[in-house]
Amino acid sequence: MDNLDEQLNDTFNSGDITRLEAFLSGALPAPEIAALNNDPDFMQAVAAYQEARKAIDTWGEEDLRQSLKNSFYAIPEEAPVRDLRPFWLAAAVAASLTLLVIAFWPSPPMSSEQLFAAYYETPHPGVASRGNGASDSLLSVAITAYQEENFDVAIPDFQALVADSGFAQPGLARLHLAICLVETGKSSQAISVLEKVTETDAYYWDARWYLALTWLLQGDVPACREVLVPVSKESQRFGKMATWLLKELSRR
Amino acid sequence: MTDKELITHIQSGGRAGEKAVQGLFDRHKGMVAKARFEHKLTEEEALDAFTDAVLALRKQVIEGAFHGESKVSTYLYAIFYRKCVDQLRKKATYLPESGATSPEATDSHLQPDQSLQVKEEFARLMAFMEQLGEQCRSILMYRYYYGYEDMEEIARLTGAKNANTAGSLRYRCMQQLMKIIQGA
Numbered sequence: 001m002d003n004l005d006e007q008l009n010d011t012f013n014s015g016d017i018t019r020l021e022a023f024l025s026g027a028l029p030a031p032e033i034a035a036l037n038n039d040p041d042f043m044q045a046v047a048a049y050q051e052a053r054k055a056i057d058t059w060g061e062e063d064l065r066q067s068l069k070n071s072f073y074a075i076p077e078e079a080p081v082r083d084l085r086p087f088w089l090a091a092a093v094a095a096s097l098t099l100l101v102i103a104f105w106p107s108p109p110m111s112s113e114q115l116f117a118a119y120y121e122t123p124h125p126g127v128a129s130r131g132n133g134a135s136d137s138l139l140s141v142a143i144t145a146y147q148e149e150n151f152d153v154a155i156p157d158f159q160a161l162v163a164d165s166g167f168a169q170p171g172l173a174r175l176h177l178a179i180c181l182v183e184t185g186k187s188s189q190a191i192s193v194l195e196k197v198t199e200t201d202a203y204y205w206d207a208r209w210y211l212a213l214t215w216l217l218q219g220d221v222p223a224c225r226e227v228l229v230p231v232s233k234e235s236q237r238f239g240k241m242a243t244w245l246l247k248e249l250s251r252r
Numbered sequence: 253m254t255d256k257e258l259i260t261h262i263q264s265g266g267r268a269g270e271k272a273v274q275g276l277f278d279r280h281k282g283m284v285a286k287a288r289f290e291h292k293l294t295e296e297e298a299l300d301a302f303t304d305a306v307l308a309l310r311k312q313v314i315e316g317a318f319h320g321e322s323k324v325s326t327y328l329y330a331i332f333y334r335k336c337v338d339q340l341r342k343k344a345t346y347l348p349e350s351g352a353t354s355p356e357a358t359d360s361h362l363q364p365d366q367s368l369q370v371k372e373e374f375a376r377l378m379a380f381m382e383q384l385g386e387q388c389r390s391i392l393m394y395r396y397y398y399g400y401e402d403m404e405e406i407a408r409l410t411g412a413k414n415a416n417t418a419g420s421l422r423y424r425c426m427q428q429l430m431k432i433i434q435g436a
Contacts, residue, residue, distance in 0.1 A: 068277050
């Protein structure tokens with residue numbers, strides 16, 4: 001397929017692709033768009049075209065990524081040969097100074113929202129816990145809704161699990177209930193839920209990390225810091241991120 | 253180049269867009285050294301984070317999600333910072349589980365992110381492209397990803413005979429790619 005020029009014939013018709021592109025950009029008249037929407041063959045071609053564009057973008061992005069990374073390592077072209085010792089000396093000093101300036105130059109301060117966006121990631125529930133039969137099936141329903149990002153739907157189920165004293169893993173229910181609350185804009189409620197996860201619970205450090213982030217989301221930096229300090233010292237999973245975040249907060 | 257010019261060039265695509273992205277990368281590549289110093293990332297990790305940040309900014313400009321409300325450098329730094337945290341998160345996700353019996357060590361009941369799914373999707377899409385010939389891939393990439401409009405320039409870049417051939421090939425290659433996808 002490398003030499004396509006020779007394989008082309010003059011009668012090649014490009015109309016189908018042109019029409020597809022016009023359809024997707026909304027350039028066709030409304031009645032034609034409506035008719036095409038009801039044409040299953042055409043809609044199948046649209047799906048294939050959209051997938052093709054995704055493939056091209058993926059390939060292109062990889063090409064650009066490699067090109068940029070190669071340019072980072074590229075050695076600058078050599079200057080014409082002459083006695084360059086004084087020049088090289090000056091260049092070396094300048095390069096060292098530049099590196100020092102870059103390393104110590106303060107980065108722009110990040111807002112609480114930007115920091116929250118950088119550190120927050122919706123956690124994905126692991127293996128479902130084993131409780132009594134009814135709780136098990138309720139947990140399964142809640143987790144399915146959560147995984148489908150139907151956080152509003154999952155909230156009452158997680159609330160019921162939190163209220164069930166027989167449920168084996170209250171920390172799991174509290175953590176995911178709190179995440180649902182954060183995701184639906186009820187971060188104040190999320191804070192009180194996360195604060196109830198006890199130190200002996202296996203989800204304690206997860207809860208503390210998300211509690212710190214929720215305080216950050218609320219703009220309460222001192223409360224965020226207070227929660228972060230023990231996380232930075234004691235949590236294996238979140239310790240390093242908590243240290244980074246504390247460092248970033250201390251620059252404000 | 254001002255921020256406004258940078259955004260305009262990236263949006264217009266083609267050679268100007270490519271130059272603008274390379275210029276953006278060159279102007280701010282000091283962030284890589286900074287991340288190594290500040291965040292103790294390896295050069296490779298910092299460069300990955302920085303390249304990802306530049307690509308993400310390019311995408312946001314093209315999709316119209318960033319219009320220059322804040323300074324490009326500030327915006328890029330915010331994305332870059334997030335990518336650095338992602339690098340750190342990756343490391344944290346794959347911590348050894350030797351001490352997994354103590355409560356301190358078991359605070360990772362949550363599964364790793366969906367990176368496996370993302371990797372599989374990436375491999376699937378790349379595999380479609382790999383079934384095309386090199387010339388086809390290049391023509392589609394220059395036209396659709398880099399946004400070159402001038403078929404003569406695409407012909408020069410891809411070794412097609414002339415603009416007409418490149419134009420015809422563009423459609424033919426797209427059809428071929430769609431067939432590959434439909435047959436998968």
